[in-house]
Amino acid sequence: MVAWNGQAAGLCVFCQLTLETRDHLFFVCPFVSIVWSALAKGLMKTRFTTDWSFLLDYISNSNFQLVEGFLIRYLFQVVVYTVWRERNGRRHGEPSQPADTIIAWVDRQVRDQLLAIDLMGDRRYDEGFQMWLQSRV
Template identity: 30%
Template sequence: MNEGGLGLRNLKVWNLTLCLRLIWVLFCNHKSLWGCWIKENRIKNRIFWEQEQKGHSSWTWKALLSLRNAASAFLMSRVGNGNQTSFWHDVWTPFGPLIRHFGPQGPRELGIPTDARICSVVNENGWKLPSARSDEAEALQIHLASVSLPCASAHDDEFLWRVDNVELDAFSTKLTWESLRPRAPIQLWTSNVWCEVSQHLWAMIIRRLGYRTLSFHSWNAFSDWLGSKDSICPTTLRRLVAQAVIYSLWHERNNRLHNNISSSSEVIFKLLDRRIRDAILARRNRKKFKNLIAKWLTFA
């Protein structure tokens, strides 16, 4: 809201965030029945990053595969024995996925297959890498000389979720959403609209609907209230009023931002009241709207 919007989530970005969590489940040790089934029946012994999008695959699986580039920006591996980490595709060095660092010619240059895991690139003598023939190969070998060599007796590889250079042991929906969502500059006028106006206006609306007091700490709680049933106010009226309130606040926001015109809570409520009455009367012959005008005017 302090960026000038209504505080509503962009559903496309929200869906991306939740889909990324499904990808995270495939890499962490989460005891998910879905994750176990996918690893056993879809991934098997292959690498997630090299899975092919087959025509007979489910829509969900195809959607997850299409998000691999987005997921690689967050997923990173802390190498132990090297059995789970892909040499080319996982992020385990400062260079990001090595397949991007070297380019398509990388596997041929180093003689390492694209489906290789780190454990297959080391032996008792060290890293099985040819002499550096490019700046990228030289930078990689310099880095590898400064890290511990993976060995079979070490702990399993651990995957972390990194958001804005903060390494997390578990997926964070909030931080991932904040990282992905589009942002805008902080607007100084928002405190006047969303605090001064909206709180007073909301108090007036709640009293008109027959409630003594009512507040919400999240949009989810607000949405749950709109879909619930109680003996005080019909669900249809609550939804109608909510739509009208949001529209009125957005209209006020635009007036203040673009036209340098502001209205008091009382003026906004008067226009809101007229808008709700008109909406109800226009649908008065519908079953759910027959008694709404009387209900709306009960506490006027």
């Protein structure tokens, strides 16, 4: 954005410490890292990282069991969407949401998706809710 419009704000809207880049925003920024860590550490365990390239490779090429793969990929998608939505809201003057609120919203989205799958009768994901709750401890 700064290259197109030299007057555009180039600092990260979350931390105000550095130029906003994809890698910084997803998930190096201290604010966003808190959100990602709180949600993903329990699922990824020793593979946890905030490195965008590693994450894309990990979620694209790992041989997950069905439910674990769904949870990690869905979580990644929801966090990216939520961070981008919050970033745009802040850029356009909407009130800022604290990290705890964002974490709770993402957690609710994951739970709701698992419940929706259950309501559709897909029994392949029965252990998903249990796995998600265990990862949140």
